[in-house]
Amino acid sequence: MAGLNGLINTVRGALSAHSFGLAVTSQNIANAATPGYVRREALLQTRAVGNQTYGTVEAIGLRRATDVYTSRRYYESIGLGSAASHHYDKLRQIEGIFNDLQGAGLGESLDALFGSFSALAANPADPVARTAVLERAETFAIRANDMASELATQRDDLLHEARETVTSINAIAEDLARIERQIAIAEGGGSDAADLMQEREQLLRKLGEFVDIRVIEDGGGGIVVQAAGATLVEGGRANGLGVDLDSDGRMRIFATPRNGPASEVTRFLSGGKLAALREARDEDLFELQSALDEFVFDVGTAINQQHAAGYGLDGVSGRNLFDVGGTSVGAARAIRVSADVFERPDRIAAAGSADSLPGGSDNAVALVRLGSSPIVNGNPPSTAYGSIVANIGLKVSRAEGEVAHREAVHSQLEAIWQSTSGVSLDEEMVALSKFQRAYEAASRVLSTIDRLLEDLMQVVR
Amino acid sequence: MRVTEGMRYHSITRVLTGIAKRQAEAAQRALTGERMGAPSADPVGAAQLLRLRSSVAEMNDYRKAISAVRGDLEFAESTLAEASQLISRARELAVQGANTTLVSADRRALAQEVESVREELIRLANAKGSRGYVFAGTRIDTEPFDETGAFHGNDASQVLEIGRGVRVQVSASGALAFTAAGGQDVFQVLESLRQALEADDDEAVRGTLDSIGAAHDQVVKERSRVGLVVGRLTVADTTLEHLGKDLEKQMSDVGAADPFRAYSEATALTQALERAIAVSQQILSLGSLSRT
Numbered sequence: 001m002a003g004l005n006g007l008i009n010t011v012r013g014a015l016s017a018h019s020f021g022l023a024v025t026s027q028n029i030a031n032a033a034t035p036g037y038v039r040r041e042a043l044l045q046t047r048a049v050g051n052q053t054y055g056t057v058e059a060i061g062l063r064r065a066t067d068v069y070t071s072r073r074y075y076e077s078i079g080l081g082s083a084a085s086h087h088y089d090k091l092r093q094i095e096g097i098f099n100d101l102q103g104a105g106l107g108e109s110l111d112a113l114f115g116s117f118s119a120l121a122a123n124p125a126d127p128v129a130r131t132a133v134l135e136r137a138e139t140f141a142i143r144a145n146d147m148a149s150e151l152a153t154q155r156d157d158l159l160h161e162a163r164e165t166v167t168s169i170n171a172i173a174e175d176l177a178r179i180e181r182q183i184a185i186a187e188g189g190g191s192d193a194a195d196l197m198q199e200r201e202q203l204l205r206k207l208g209e210f211v212d213i214r215v216i217e218d219g220g221g222g223i224v225v226q227a228a229g230a231t232l233v234e235g236g237r238a239n240g241l242g243v244d245l246d247s248d249g250r251m252r253i254f255a256t257p258r259n260g261p262a263s264e265v266t267r268f269l270s271g272g273k274l275a276a277l278r279e280a281r282d283e284d285l286f287e288l289q290s291a292l293d294e295f296v297f298d299v300g301t302a303i304n305q306q307h308a309a310g311y312g313l314d315g316v317s318g319r320n321l322f323d324v325g326g327t328s329v330g331a332a333r334a335i336r337v338s339a340d341v342f343e344r345p346d347r348i349a350a351a352g353s354a355d356s357l358p359g360g361s362d363n364a365v366a367l368v369r370l371g372s373s374p375i376v377n378g379n380p381p382s383t384a385y386g387s388i389v390a391n392i393g394l395k396v397s398r399a400e401g402e403v404a405h406r407e408a409v410h411s412q413l414e415a416i417w418q419s420t421s422g423v424s425l426d427e428e429m430v431a432l433s434k435f436q437r438a439y440e441a442a443s444r445v446l447s448t449i450d451r452l453l454e455d456l457m458q459v460v461r
Numbered sequence: 462m463r464v465t466e467g468m469r470y471h472s473i474t475r476v477l478t479g480i481a482k483r484q485a486e487a488a489q490r491a492l493t494g495e496r497m498g499a500p501s502a503d504p505v506g507a508a509q510l511l512r513l514r515s516s517v518a519e520m521n522d523y524r525k526a527i528s529a530v531r532g533d534l535e536f537a538e539s540t541l542a543e544a545s546q547l548i549s550r551a552r553e554l555a556v557q558g559a560n561t562t563l564v565s566a567d568r569r570a571l572a573q574e575v576e577s578v579r580e581e582l583i584r585l586a587n588a589k590g591s592r593g594y595v596f597a598g599t600r601i602d603t604e605p606f607d608e609t610g611a612f613h614g615n616d617a618s619q620v621l622e623i624g625r626g627v628r629v630q631v632s633a634s635g636a637l638a639f640t641a642a643g644g645q646d647v648f649q650v651l652e653s654l655r656q657a658l659e660a661d662d663d664e665a666v667r668g669t670l671d672s673i674g675a676a677h678d679q680v681v682k683e684r685s686r687v688g689l690v691v692g693r694l695t696v697a698d699t700t701l702e703h704l705g706k707d708l709e710k711q712m713s714d715v716g717a718a719d720p721f722r723a724y725s726e727a728t729a730l731t732q733a734l735e736r737a738i739a740v741s742q743q744i745l746s747l748g749s750l751s752r753t
Contacts, residue, residue: 095499100511107511111518118522121621122529123592125601356617357600365622372625382515386508391502391509414471422465
């Protein structure tokens, strides 16, 4: 049995253990609102020294209440959620280019062009009607140019953003590698490294927003981080990602290990902002650009063919109304009013034959008729253009649905994660009382011992 | 399951954001009266709306074209009516001139009147409408008849589409009304009459009566053809007007928000948002801290 001095030792252990408990509780309370903060628990145990029973307590460290499987799913969910919401944002921006519902879109300018053909048919020799055709043709070409260049600007912006994202990913990878090394040193020195692990957790979450990641424990207390299937951080060392363009102008994402050749990982990219940027740029925008090009090319070519069949007031036929180039690639950006008729309203071919000049309107009527003829992929122009607009609308609404779905999934995971790792202030308040009372009681024991010792001193004196 | 503050904040944020978003959308619909702000609100409806808008524009184009040509056609019709009256007058003169009791001075006087009828008729045949010479075929910039009555126009016609695939000739034909292409060269017939009267040849005057009759019928025939075209244009215009209204109604069915529904949705969601905020406050006031 311990004497009074032994009791003092017991109380000293209790005081320091409970103040450690208070410290951990206060850390939890301090970080109650810190995103990604993992709740800590003070680990207390009865100290055994030799065979004697002293009954004192010691704080052997703290435990971070985390679960590797929940974390893994959580990172995956961050990646998919971030991909969905970035994809949606980008598509919304692209949708803004097809602002036809507010009027003043490409479809409307084409309607106006066909309207000017109709007015020309009613008044084939009228210079005003002829000038109107040229103006409408010019407006249509400019609208197409503007839309195409806005789409191209978006593609450039998305590439730029993807490059920035990759730079961020690489910077985070470096940070993670540094922290991994620090953790290894701290743990080697017997420290719990809880703050470092917390920082690592936060970096992983940030990384997960940029690219899909997978975190594997390496068995020695460290982690291996994989991004888009390639190893990004391992053994306290970081590899990088890189971007370039293939011959079609599509992005390629590379893993660039420190030692070894770069390998393409584009097709493994499944989540995060980077995946969203790639999909918006190389799938959605690419598709819309081609559809717009094809639309403009088909419409321009059909109008050209009909226009060339007619005769200008000078009795000459075979002139095009537009320059659209030989293939649909880049047609929307390239279309111009043809130099043959530019600022020459008299050269607009309203008449179907030289004999019927200047009052013949056969060709103008034929041009009007193109407006309701299947000249774009077997559809009349308004239907074809409508389906381009519907397509971007569908993409946006699908992306919006995906965002909602990902949010629902993520919020479930958030609940599970919170349930395991989140700080509950109620719990902390209870813990606070518990340690406070225990500390108070230990102090009381100390003062009791003190009084006993004082009494003893009195007796001795 | 442990319930943490983070969980409460997360779910409150999520619910409030969701309701606020729906409320903002409903308010937008109620405010603008438009169901679709962007194609994504209803992609299929957006495509339909664009098609309808294009069709409405097409209807309006047809109507504008019709009103652009109708004036000249009506003018041509009334000019042809005048022309047929003039020819009737010439026929009367011919009947008079065929009377054997007339002396040569009377016939010369009649010949002079025939000449003035002929000049007046040439003036009518050279009538100019808003788009040029009405009876010149498509050579609308050239005077179709010179003083001898020779034709310098053509028998081509301006065509117009007044509905999908509905093509009509929208010019009066001077060739059919006044030249041999229609059967009789009207001016030549009148010239023969004048010459016969001038020559005091009652037999020859009588001989022109049939061709004058035929010339009259020919002008009347062209007049009624033009009248029919004007009639078709009027019918087409009315049809197009109705179609346009139908299409506009369809457009508003597709694109416009039902005002009552939009308003009640906006109100309901505003109330839902207020309730959600109240409940959130209650949830947030839970917890041991607030009670101490």
